[in-house]
Amino acid sequence: MTNESEQSFAVVIIGGGPAGMSAAMGFLEGRVKALLIDRQAQLGGQLADIPSPIVNLAGAAVNNGEELRVAMQSSLERAAQFAWADEKRPLLTLRNNCHVLNLAAFEDFISVETINAQGIKSSVRADFLIFAGGYRVRQLEAPTAHLANFWQYHTDNLAGQSDLSASSLAVVGGGDSALLKAISLAPKVKDLHLIHRGKNFTARPDLITKIAQLPNCRTYCGSKIAELIGAGKLERIKLDGGEEIAVSAVIVKVGYEPNTELLEGLVKLNEKRHVIVDHALKSSHDRIYAAGDIINEEHARISTAVGNGMKAAGSIMQRIYHSRSETSERS
Incomplete structure (x- = not known):
């Protein structure tokens, strides 16, 4: 060449x-x-x-x-x-x-x-x-600008944390990428919240089955994140239905x-x-x-x-x- x-x-x-x-x-x-x-x-x-x-x-x-x-x-x-x-x-x-x-x-x-x-x-x-x-990578605008650095697309150096065992994280998305990321993160974190705007996940059936078997993963279909809440760091997210969830970072995997x-x-x-x-x-x-x-x-x-x-x-x-x-x- x-x-x-x-x-x-x-x-x-x-x-x-x-x-x-x-x-x-x-x-x-x-x-x-x-x-x-x-x-x-x-x-x-x-x-x-x-x-x-x-x-x-x-x-x-x-x-x-x-x-x-x-x-x-x-x-x-x-x-x-x-x-x-x-x-x-x-x-x-x-x-x-x-x-x-x-x-x-x-x-x-x-x-x-x-x-x-x-x-x-x-x-x-x-x-x-x-x-x-x-x-x-398809990106979504963070709903709260001053906390946008906690709205991430990759988990490298996630929120500056090397140990996630005490962390609660949110993953946004309903396809293969989102569910694969949730499955890989679940053993490393305390709680995991999988949020998808659609009524049903679009991922492979085997991945949906694995998600359902994760004891520390809660799913929210038909939901969107309306607000990031925190002072200097992300403390909670607010869904469009009004529910607030304590998390330290949001991983966006929307295709x-x-x-x-x-x-x-x-x-x-x-x-x-x-x-x-x-x-x-x-x-x-x-x-x-x-x-x-x-x-x-x-x-x-x-x-x-x-x-x-x-x-x-x-x-x-x-x-x-x-x-x-x-x-x-x-x-």
């Missing part, structure tokens, strides 16, 4: 998570010149944030997301080395710590404007785009939302802002493809994202090869 500045590519891939890395490997295999842009310092998307073993990805015996991230990046680097040995030129350009400022889509090309960590702007042009922007703002006005999105694609993963714009979580609304998984990335790359390469064949025949 190279980090050298180049202005023209067959394909630009936006997003360096599993879908983006998989697409890049597909283009390396097909010997197609591509640019991979990622806003983070290292590839992998949210993989590094996964603390537990990944058991639903065939062939990956890893203890956490960071192990998988390293393995996937190693595979990408190996693919780049094979392509270099064959072509004697770099086929994949990588730009980390690079934010996309603007996308412009035309009939016969895509224009991408970026800015790097040093504040240097640049524009590139490509025949095709694969957008694999992934998900971000994820797609990073598709850059595509607004360029392609069709559904009501939840996921990209609408066809069987080839092509969007409503003929030169824009999408892959990963931003199209997998019903079943977002690492394995699905990896498959999406390779499929999108394959769809584009078929068009590139066909175009080259037609050009050769005309000449």
Whole structure:
């Protein structure tokens, strides 16, 4: 891989998570010149944030997301080395710590404007785009501003406490993430309160069963937190029904939302802002493809994202090869 500045590519891939890395490997295999842009310092998307073993990805015996991230990046680097040995030129350009400022889509090309960590702007042009922007954690505004630091999305250094055995905590959410977090916290705390605005949990049935078996976990369906109460620290929460509960922190796990703002006005999105694609993963714009979580609304998984990335790359390469064949025949 190279980090050298180049202005023209067959394909630009936006997003360096599993879908983006998989697409890049597909283009390396097909010997197609591509640019991979990622806003983070290292590839992998949210993989590094996964603390537990990944058991639903065939062939990956890893203890956490960071192990998988390293393995996937190693595979990408190996693919780049094979392509270099064959072509004697770099086929994949990588730009980390690079934010996309603007996308412009035309009939016969895509224009991408970026800015790097040093504040240097640049524009590139490509025949095709694969957008694999992934998900971000959905956030809720804390109902009481001066206690917002006790309204958290991760449990690292939870409220500055290393020992939670005497603590009472609240978890907000009703999906897999919320219930998994509640299950992992329950043995470490005195009391746990699981609050969900819906009438029923949306998590897997086995997780709902486990929650019901936790002796120190109380559930509140059809409820929202209306107020955080405390002087300098969180002491209680008040639910919209009026009940007050003593807690020292609130962990918010209300799911994820797609990073598709850059595509607004360029392609069709559904009501939840996921990209609408066809069987080839092509969007409503003929030169824009999408892959990963931003199209997998019903079943977002690492394995699905990896498959999406390779499929999108394959769809584009078929068009590139066909175009080259037609050009050769005309000449």
